Amino acid sequence: MAQGASTSLKSTRGLVDQEAVVFTWHPNSRDQWVFQIQNEASATVTGVAASDETHRSGTFGYHRRLSNRQTLELFFTEDQDFLAFGRVGSILGVAPDFTAGVRLVTRF
Numbered sequence: 001m002a003q004g005a006s007t008s009l010k011s012t013r014g015l016v017d018q019e020a021v022v023f024t025w026h027p028n029s030r031d032q033w034v035f036q037i038q039n040e041a042s043a044t045v046t047g048v049a050a051s052d053e054t055h056r057s058g059t060f061g062y063h064r065r066l067s068n069r070q071t072l073e074l075f076f077t078e079d080q081d082f083l084a085f086g087r088v089g090s091i092l093g094v095a096p097d098f099t100a101g102v103r104l105v106t107r108f
Helices: none
Strands: 018-025 031-040 055-065 070-078 099-106
Antiparallel strands (some): 031 055
16 A cells, blocks of 8 residues: 655655455355454554554454345454453454444445
């Protein structure tokens, strides 16, 4: 991702790498389970190690096809702080904290 130069923040990164890996399981024609890991560099360099390190989060979701025109999507995203044992061996890292969502997609 290329981001423009900032006039207020002197330590922004010009290029920020971003990657994602998604695993999906379709047990039938209507249901889909999704697990995604997203990884990206921090947008700025602050001098705070926890903020400057790679930002990584995991998303777990469920999609249900309600009809040919509608899909219901449920998901939650978390970094890793729900793991009481900390960062040792964790594939997740610093990222926005817990996020949950519900989305109804209708195609016209």
